[in-house]
Amino acid sequence: MTGLATVVAGMTPVQAQSPLPDPRQTASSASPDWLAAIGSLAVPAQRRTDGRASHYLEDCSATLVSRSGSGTARIIVTAWHCLEHYRDLSRPIVFSLAARDKAALTLTARKLADGGGMHADWAILRLERGIDESTAVSLAVHPERADIAKPVSMAGYSATAGGHLRSLRYHENCRITAQQRVSADTDCVALKGSSGGAVTQRSATGTVQFSGVISEGDSIGYSRFVPVSAFRNTLNQYLR
Structure with a gap:
């Protein structure tokens, strides 16, 4: 990965983007404020x-x-x-x-x-x-680490899977599929340019909290993030 x-x-991206349908949404005035x-x-x-x-x-x-x-x-x-x-x-x-x-x-x-x-x-x-x-x-920063039993969302600036204009795109309600001390895997889709973007999770009171930073992925249905608990x-x- x-x-x-x-x-x-002039440089060529090291990873081609996925030809599959892109499940992410493009941020708009109707999108969640936290974006x-x-x-x-x-x-x-x-x-x-x-x-x-x-x-x-x-x-x-x-x-x-x-x-x-x-x-x-x-x-x-x-x-x-x-x-x-x-x-x-x-x-x-x-x-x-x-x-x-x-x-x-x-x-x-x-x-x-x-x-x-x-x-x-x-x-x-x-x-x-x-x-x-x-x-x-x-x-605000998550006070612990993302709860593996709750959904997360990812957001970052990238093009669509079809290569359209780079803009803020997000994938809501993904699952954490594996969790280690210094990394966690999800089924969110993240494409080139998303690196460094946010992984968020809602608290019990509904507050959106910064829970990690997007690190890598395969542009299809695997992505990895570094939990904020690591730093x-x-x-x-x-x-x-």
Whole structure:
């Protein structure tokens, strides 16, 4: 399985998209409000091929999170592999999402911490400034780990299975099919670009909580996420 980052600007995605019907929905004004916490992440990346450096843009997703009652949000969470080839610090990482008034918000972001590999495929970034809760939606962090007996939803920026325009798409009410300490598998569909997007679950009171970060999948009916329980202690340090 591979990560779900999308490589653009002349590079070919490493995994073809599924020709099967796409069960995901495209976000619209009628979609759940929590989806507005997920934004697109553009990462300037660099690789060396045959001794020559090539520059390209890695398209991923990220989620704006906050501590309950804080009033502002400045921390986003994405996947480690989205930043794997980010080397030129003079070129900023850019996070974009829709504000409550539907206007586009675009801010630069700086990495604070990450898991260091696909075995811990998470990364935490700080935006250039905080966003007031009256301006944009952010998600509270699940206080434990996702309950395997309850459904989860996944959301991220990607194209459709047929290759149509990249936009925010989501798959609701998926099942967790396996759960380990540092990863969990689901039957959600996640395509290229979804990497770093949100996995959510509703609490007993109906609150949508950030429960993990999308890591990889086969674009058909298998996807894997890193539960927030695997990096909550680190995340909480930056949410203070």
